Amino acid sequence: MSGPKVVRIVTPAERKLIKKRWLTRLKNKIEHVKAYAIKHNMFTEELQDALDETLEYYQNISEDDYRKIEREVSGQIEFLDKEKKNLVKKVVKIRTSKWESFKNLKSTHNELRFLLKNKSIDFQDFDTPSNINEIEEYREKVDYLYSLLKEASFNSQTLTNEQKAIQERLSSGDSLLSVQKWRSNRPKVISRLKKLENALKEMYISEIPQNKIHEFMNRCAELEEEAPNYDLLLDSLTIQVAEFSKNQLALREAKEKLKTAIDQLESLELNLSFIDRWTDLLNSDNLNDVKDALEKAKYLYTEVSEKIIIETRRKAIKKALQNAGYEVNDTMETAWVENGSLVVKKAKNSLYGVEFMSPKNLSRIQARVVADKNRNNERSPNLDKNHEEIWCDEFYDIKTILESQNLSIVVDKAEEAGAVKMKEIALGNDYVKRENQSKKRKNV
Incomplete structure (x- = not known):
């Protein structure tokens, strides 16, 4: 392929950074999955072995095999995300079941309290536990209240209509937030309470601290049912719950x-004392502060890591061009940095030159033969193609020099000579190639 080429140049420093970057992400993802599994009693020896084996395998891969690391570790992270989702589904199922059980218990508790008082039956009341995990102890207490009501109200074999209605209400588990009075507009109130309850349920399933759930429940209980704006207050509380959960x-x-x-910043092995302040934010509840630190940390990592590799890339490319016979002075190098373009040619009066274009970080370099747009009358299609084939030898020389400096050269794209219309630019007399043209003629 003798036409235009797009080349990726990877320095030893960059290969080291690539491995550290991906292994840091993989390690953090593994630790996250492991912590979640342990928290919910789902961590097994089989899972432990699989996670350890995965991390060890990629730790042992050479930095020189950076493309394998880039390709496969990203896939492993996606796989771990799927495994985490499977664990979450199991936890959601368990917590949903526990919430429903707790909801029914509290609904029954509220109704039993109301009915026992209404029938003047003595009983020792108790508060609803703030932690749903205390459900078994709570169940025993509710069962005791039910036994008191049953003993006093259902002591005959034939149930009255009132007793049947009581049993029906007790078994329905209307809402975790059931009101204590059977109001005339109960369906309307229950609809709003259901929305609030569902929002609280999502908080519990999402493992948001239960003290906040209990706090919202208490705020609901404190609302005056007879207040004219009771419905609006319920709606407002539901919105607050949703916003808190989202946050x-x-x-x-x-x-x-x-x-x-x-962790990625620390892998650069720099002495950055202010990182401790960002680490402290991992225990903060201020979302804006955490997001601000995240953006700064990501930006700093990108800037520092690129700075480490750009200079080694630039020096290596400059040395390769000079060894291949091109003159690259400080002025030209500065222009390349600022404009992303460098043009070299054989002699002052040369009809053709070679253009190197790249972003500022030199991550990709496009190299192609260019012609002087002011001298079209001196060119022909065959001459254009011939110069592109000559450029193939030049590229081979430069590639060999770069590889001798332990740089990885990857040709991302290459066109056949003559396949792409030759670019035309105004070639000045600033860039001169010394006469040591290689005699090789190889297609690369």
């Missing part, structure tokens, strides 16, 4: 990303 989930995600960003 907490965003905070959790931001903290996880910040942890990875901090």
Whole structure:
């Protein structure tokens, strides 16, 4: 392929960074999955062995095999995300069941309390536990209240209509937030209470601290049912619950990303004392502060890591061009940095030159033969193609020199000579190639 080429140049420093970057992400993802599994009693020896084996395998891969690391580790992270989702599904199922059981218990508790008082039956009342995990102890207490009511109300074999209605209400488990009075507009109230309850249920399933759930429940209980704006107050409380949940989930995600960003910065082995302040934010509840630190950490990592590799890339490319016979002075190098373009040619009066274009970080370089747009009358299609074939030898020389400096050269794209219309630019007399043209003629 003798036409235009797009080349990726990877320095030893960059290969080292690539491995550290991906292994840091993989390690953090493994730790996250492991912590979640342990928290919910789902961590097994089989899972432990699989996670350890995965990390060890990629730790043992050479930095020189960076493309394998880039390709496969990203896939492993996606796989771990899927495994985490499977664990979450199991946890959601368990927590949903526990919530429903707790909801029914509290509904029954509220009704039993109301009915026992209404029938003047003595009983020792108790508060609803703030922690749903205390459900078994709570169940025993509710069962005791039911036994008192049953003993007093259902002591005959034939149930009255009132007794049947009581049993029906007790078994329905209307809402975790059941009101204590059977109001005339009960369906309307229950509809709003259901919305609030569902919002609280999502908080519990999402593992948001239960003290906040209990706090919202208490606020609901404190609302005056007879107030003219009771419905609006319920709606407002539901909105607050939803907003709080959204904030907490965003905070959790931001903290996880910040942890990875901090670890990546630390992998650069720099003495950055202010990182401790960002680490402290992993225990903060301020979403804006965490997100701000995350953006700064990501930006700093990108800037520092690129700075480390750009200079080695630039020096290596400059040396290769000079060894291949091109003159690259400081002025030209500065122009390349600022404009992303460098043009070299054989002699002052040369009809053709070679253009190197790249972004500022030199991550990709496009190299192609260019012609002087002011001298079209001196060119022909065959002459254009011939110069592109000559450029193939030049590229081979440069590639060999770069590889001798332990740089990895990957040709991302290459066109046949003559396949792409030759670019035309105004070639000045600033760039001169010394006469040591290689005699090789090889297609690369």
